[in-house]
Amino acid sequence: MIELNDIHKSFGKVEVLKGITASVEKGEVVCIVGPSGSGKSTILRCINGLESYDRGEISVEGLKVDRDAPSIVNIRTQVSMVFQRFNLFPHRTALENVIEGPLYVKKEPRAQALERGRALLAQVGLAEKADAHPPQLSGGQQQRVAIARALAMQPKAILFDEPTSALDPELVGDVLGVMRKLADDGMTMVVVTHEMGFARDVADRVLFIDGGVIVEQGPAKALLNQPQHPRTQDFLRRVLHPL
Amino acid sequence: MKGFWHDAAEFFPILMSGVALTIVVTIGSLLLSTALGLIWAMMRVSGIKALSMLSASLINVIRGIPIIVLLFYLYFVMPDLGVTLSALQAAILGLGIAYSAYQAENFRAGIEAIDKGQIEAAQSIGMGWWLTMRRVVLPQAVRIVLPPYGNVMIMMLKDSSQASTITVAELALQGKLIASSTFKNTNVFTLVALMYLTMSIPLILLVRHFEKRAGKR
Numbered sequence: 517m518i519e520l521n522d523i524h525k526s527f528g529k530v531e532v533l534k535g536i537t538a539s540v541e542k543g544e545v546v547c548i549v550g551p552s553g554s555g556k557s558t559i560l561r562c563i564n565g566l567e568s569y570d571r572g573e574i575s576v577e578g579l580k581v582d583r584d585a586p587s588i589v590n591i592r593t594q595v596s597m598v599f600q601r602f603n604l605f606p607h608r609t610a611l612e613n614v615i616e617g618p619l620y621v622k623k624e625p626r627a628q629a630l631e632r633g634r635a636l637l638a639q640v641g642l643a644e645k646a647d648a649h650p651p652q653l654s655g656g657q658q659q660r661v662a663i664a665r666a667l668a669m670q671p672k673a674i675l676f677d678e679p680t681s682a683l684d685p686e687l688v689g690d691v692l693g694v695m696r697k698l699a700d701d702g703m704t705m706v707v708v709t710h711e712m713g714f715a716r717d718v719a720d721r722v723l724f725i726d727g728g729v730i731v732e733q734g735p736a737k738a739l740l741n742q743p744q745h746p747r748t749q750d751f752l753r754r755v756l757h758p759l
Numbered sequence: 760m761k762g763f764w765h766d767a768a769e770f771f772p773i774l775m776s777g778v779a780l781t782i783v784v785t786i787g788s789l790l791l792s793t794a795l796g797l798i799w800a801m802m803r804v805s806g807i808k809a810l811s812m813l814s815a816s817l818i819n820v821i822r823g824i825p826i827i828v829l830l831f832y833l834y835f836v837m838p839d840l841g842v843t844l845s846a847l848q849a850a851i852l853g854l855g856i857a858y859s860a861y862q863a864e865n866f867r868a869g870i871e872a873i874d875k876g877q878i879e880a881a882q883s884i885g886m887g888w889w890l891t892m893r894r895v896v897l898p899q900a901v902r903i904v905l906p907p908y909g910n911v912m913i914m915m916l917k918d919s920s921q922a923s924t925i926t927v928a929e930l931a932l933q934g935k936l937i938a939s940s941t942f943k944n945t946n947v948f949t950l951v952a953l954m955y956l957t958m959s960i961p962l963i964l965l966v967r968h969f970e971k972r973a974g975k976r
Contacts (some may be wrong), residue, residue: 566879593885603880607898617884620894662880669884 517542517704518563518595518673522572525558532558533569534728540673545705547715547736550725551751556708557600559725560675563706564595577672593621596666600678602658604650610637610661611646614668622669629668636664640694656687660694673704680711712755716740724748766946770937777933778954784850784919784929789912791855796862801892803867814863821860826921829853834925850922858915865911869904870896902973909966913959920955930954 518540525533532555540546548556561567562574565583574581576591604613614633618624624632637643640660650658659679666674676695680688692714699705699718709715715722719736724745732745743749802814821829834849844852873896881891923932934951938944 564883566882589885589887592883597879597883599876599880599883601876603874603876605877605880605895605899616894617886620890621885665884 517577518706519575520559520563520572521574523559523562523569523574524571525555525562525567525569532728533562535572536725536728536730537572538723538730538733540704540706542672542704543702544721545699545703545707545719547719547722548706548708548725549710549712549715549722549751549755550731554725555728556725557677560597560677560706560708563675564592564597566597589621593617593669594672595675596669596671596673597675597677598659598662598666598679600681602650602655602662602682604658604662604665606650609647609649610642610653610664613650613661614664617665617669633664633668636667637661639667639697640664641690654687655683656690659683659691663691663694663698667698673706674698676705676707676709678708678710680709710755712740712752724751726751763946763949766943767950770947770950773937774930774933774950774954777928777930778958780847780922780927780929781916781919781931781958784847784854784922784927785912785916787851788854788858788919789915791851792858792862792911792915795855795859796866799859799863800866800870803863804870806888818860818863821856824857826854826857826918827924829857830921830925846922846925846927849925850919850927853925854915854918854922858911858918861911862908865904865907866900869900872903873899905969906966906973909962909969913962913966916958916962917955 520536520538523533523536524531532553536555536559538546548559550556558567562569563576563581565581565588568583576595579587579591581591582588604610605616608616611630611633614636615626615629618629618632619626634643634646637646640663642657642660642664645653645657645661650661653661659682663674663679679695680691683691688711692711695705695707695714696718707715707719716736721733722736722739723733724731724739724743724747726747732739732743732748739748740752743752799814799818802810803818805811830849830853833844833853834846837844837849877895877899878891881895886894919929920931922929923935926932928936930951934947938947941947
């Protein structure tokens with residue numbers, strides 16, 4: 517459903533993506549792992565057109581991703597995104613954050629959007645926080661609201677950009693739990709993460725990216741338990757045994 | 760002192776007619792400068808190069824011309840070009856245009872202070888440029904912009920006195936007329952100053968309120 521074909525992308529003189537070719541099937545959970553600065557987040561941001569790419573082609577359900585074309589709105593309503601720093605709208609309540617897209621982009625009737633918004637907040641375990649503003653919520657709660665906001669668009673896929681990296685360690689579990697449930701329900705997910713346990717248990721496939729290229733990819737358990745490439749081995753050793 | 764209160768009672772009604780015009784000029788030019796300033800700011804952040812450059816040069820031209828010259832131009836030169844404005848119209852137009860440059864820079868600073876992540880979040884749920892502005896950026900920018908906006912209101916109230924140079928009989932001009940016919944300079948101008956101050960105080964309090972509210976977030 518998401519196809520990347522030979523994607524190149526430079527920021528100024530620095531080439532961050534040097535020919536990424538990958539695909540994500542419907543219902544699949546793909547984790548992208550790799551050292552910081554390797555281009556992981558840039559890949560996600562190219563998929564929903566937050567970033568442009570210089571060469572190659574990305575398509576979502578056959579529709580070419582072009583951030584300057586009107587069709588990008590179409591793609592963004594089908595592919596939601598969850599950000600590292602949540603990016604909730606601070607001037608609106610949790611519930612208002614969730615219904616913002618359905619109400620103003622999809623033009624759903626208010627009653628319907630509200631009803632579904634409340635159900636989504638319940639789904640992420642925050643039914644009682646509907647009227648709280650983001651600054652009153654913990655990081656983990658904010659991220660779960662952000663996931664509900666992404667789900668409210670009824671997307672075909674969700675992109676997660678290091679969704680737990682800005683969280684205190686004791687709050688990570690709640691967010692990963694919600695994501696795991698989504699995966700179990702068959703949501704197509706692309707997750708940039710440093711949570712190797714989550715990748716091993718939940719992902720179907722893992723891509724290891726370093727220096728703007730896919731160094732190694734394969735079924736999650738196989739790749740994380742028996743990495744073949746020396747760079748993957750080295751990276752995993754340093755992530756799993758930092759001391 | 761007794762003389763002052765006596766004079767004050769005598770001149771107060773005439774000066775009040777000046778106050779009325781001062782308020783009309785201030786509010787008129789405030790509305791105009793706000794509307795124009797918003798337009799310049801939107802052009803500036805539109806991401807369209809031609810619009811943004813046009814707005815930047817307009818702002819610089821306006822900023823580079825003294826208000827008084829702008830007023831003379833509108834009131835004395837425009838008739839030569841076939842456009843005749845009343846003194847009041849010219850005053851509101853001139854002050855509105857002059858202040859639109861400051862308003863625009865203030866609005867732009869407010870808009871640009873909004874975290875980029877907010878804009879990306881809006882885009883990621885499919886919002887276009889205008890919807891992002893209306894629903895996400897502007898409501899947050901207002902809080903940032905209000906305290907300096909209040910200061911602009913105070914400055915405009917005082918600068919409305921420049922309308923006197925093109926014969927708008929607002930407070931400063933009324934004062935000058937009374938003073939030059941009665942020679943009671945001290946009493947008249949003290950009274951005029953006090954009246955400006957009285958009008959400023961509610962605005963000063965308003966700015967303080969805005970600042971407190973902006974600080975809360």
